Amino acid sequence: MPSEYSLSDVLERMYQNQLALEAALMELTLQVEAQGHAEVGDNVRGALYTIGENAGHIKQGLARLKTLP
Template sequence: MPSPEYSLSDTLERIYENQLALEAALMELTLLVEGQGNAEAGDNVRGALETIGENAGHIKQGLARLRAQEPD
């Protein structure tokens, strides 16, 4: 069985998907921590989540540009 080709854009797409999954998991934990009355920890995590969200847009745009440059 031949090994699959892993292009740079495919690899980066997987990293991006992992980032989104981690963001969702952190949000779930944030809601749990806040529900237990620890608002300060929740605020700290929300700050990190904001950075993740901002960077996600840049990553997605970069992936689109990279894919557009790849041969079909």
Template sequence: MASEYSLADVLERMYENQLALEAAIMELVLWTEERGELTTGGNVRGALQTLGENAGHIKQGLAKLKKQDRQ
């Protein structure tokens, strides 16, 4: 049963989860900053920046895996 899912498929789902979590956390940051917690908002924005940077690498890695799967 597990063989139905390729590594690229599983990693793509994890990538999509990362994007969803990033969006949800950004909503919380905006809510927090509206209430005057700018330091907390700034700290979380720093973490979100790291998520965004890593998302690019993940997307490139997924593209390479998918290309290998097709060959």
């Protein structure tokens, strides 16, 4: 049984935190845009795009790390 503080477990939790922060930022973005701040919304969406692009890479890296002996 792997340690609860194994590298893959820690990275998995960081990844989950990233997804949670992404969801929270999107919720706030929707509120900001509803208040008429489209430019701010666009800026945040740009950052969210980067987070989304990196999420797939991180997930693949985690899957590979978990298969290592």
